[in-house]
Amino acid sequence: MVPSFEKRVRAFAIDTSGVMLVGIVATFGVTPFNETLGIVLFGFGAFMFYIFPYFRGTGQTCGKRIQKIKVVMKDDRPAPIWLLLIRDMTKLFASLFTYGLYLVVATFSMNSHVSRTIHDYIFQTKVIDLQNERDMGSVLGKSSLLKDRGI
Numbered sequence: 001m002v003p004s005f006e007k008r009v010r011a012f013a014i015d016t017s018g019v020m021l022v023g024i025v026a027t028f029g030v031t032p033f034n035e036t037l038g039i040v041l042f043g044f045g046a047f048m049f050y051i052f053p054y055f056r057g058t059g060q061t062c063g064k065r066i067q068k069i070k071v072v073m074k075d076d077r078p079a080p081i082w083l084l085l086i087r088d089m090t091k092l093f094a095s096l097f098t099y100g101l102y103l104v105v106a107t108f109s110m111n112s113h114v115s116r117t118i119h120d121y122i123f124q125t126k127v128i129d130l131q132n133e134r135d136m137g138s139v140l141g142k143s144s145l146l147k148d149r150g151i
Contacts, residue, residue: 002115003069003129005107014063018049050088054081061088068130071120079125087123094119 022045026038053061059079060070071087073079079087094102106117115127 001129001131002113003067003127005110005112007067007069007129008115008127011061011063011067011069014066015050015061018062019046022046022049051085054084059084069127070130071125071127074116074124074126076128083123083125087119087125090122091119 023042026042026045029038050061053065058065058070059081064070071079071084091102091106102118106119110117116125120126
């Protein structure tokens with residue numbers, strides 16, 4: 001199933017916010033006392049929040065896991081970890097070097113029928129939704145009474 005645009009944006013926002021939170025803590029909490037320790041803390045925190053979850057076996061970042069979406073190969077095979085890391089680093093560096101313009105272009109060029117953006121086409125991947133359609137009745141889900149009645 002193709003995930004909604006909002007799910008992809010929320011997953012990206014969760015990942016980016018987590019790394020930025022680690023950066024803020026490292027910058028303002030540690031750097032005034034020890035710059036080297038601040039840099040090490042930021043690197044370690046960013047690794048633990050953004051890269052380490054890929055190695056848990058699911059191939060999902062924290063944001064993707066929370067939103068229940070996953071990146072797979074175009075033919076629905078699981079994507080190798082190294083490809084997912086290179087894909088995300090390419091997206092990160094492209095957005096940094098273009099001051100965020102890449103993310104805007106990638107968003108407007110996204111094919112909503114298959115949920116693929118520019119970096120998905122480059123790396124032959126796509127994003128899938130892991131939730132069943134019946135579980136998506138609303139944000140909170142359906143009550144047992146509605147489920148029993150088939151509504």
